[in-house]
Amino acid sequence: MNINKNKTIIKKNPNEAEWYILDAEKYKLGRLTSKIAYILKNKNKIDYLPYQEGNSKIIIINSKKVQTTGKKNVQKTYKKHSGRPGGLKTEIFDKLQDRIPNRIIEHALRGMLPKNSLGRKLFKKVKIYPDQDHPHQSQNPIEINID
Template sequence: MKSYMAKTNEVQRKWYVVDAENKVLGRLATEIANILSGKNKPIYTPHVDTGDFVIVINADKVKLTGKKLEQKTHFYHTGYPGGDRYVSYKKLMEEKPELIIEYAVKGMLPKSSLGRNMIRKLKVYAGEEHPHEAQTPEVYEF
């Protein structure tokens, strides 16, 4: 018996809508990462992007357990000498709650060109509405 290897042009991609309201960030991010990488499909192939598109709504209502909202920080570097920057998750939730989900999911994807292609299929919105109605997305429950 031969193993099936998916080809990029043969993959049928679906669109899913995930409601982040009252969901724990880490558990939500693992489910989204599995959909983006295609691990929920029987045709999953590690070196091919077999994943689907994911639209996340209500990103501003995601939950962080424990004291993470006050204690957890996001680190980035500006590229200049001494350019270390730390932003608390509390400030991120107030200003750009979409970034919290994007950072969590991106950390769970491969660190290669394959992972960069996967993260492009993630669309995160703070509110209820999204501009992707034309793709007829399905509601994804977990």
């Protein structure tokens, strides 16, 4: 009787979530969001599997001070459509940053996560705040340095 000994069995570890905190003021938008997506997908752990969600949660503070390179702050546009004829609305980066600063990071992060139910679960593990204040002090988040 042949037994396949090449199977990798990963035990699910019901640990409590690891909380991380990032200051968006220090980093460029793309580098910040790609690192967040990397951590959310659990790629920084040894037991990474593409179909499993990790137990990491991320807090992003100072989202209204996020930086971009080049002239993106006056040239990049964000579009939304109401679904009605002629309902396309466009807005440039600067105006959106003044009005709803969290939406810029949310939009960039959604584009980097999987487009399925796993991506929606992972997106719920990110908390974005426009200022320094956040209600997650009791979780003792670990400060992450991207550079």
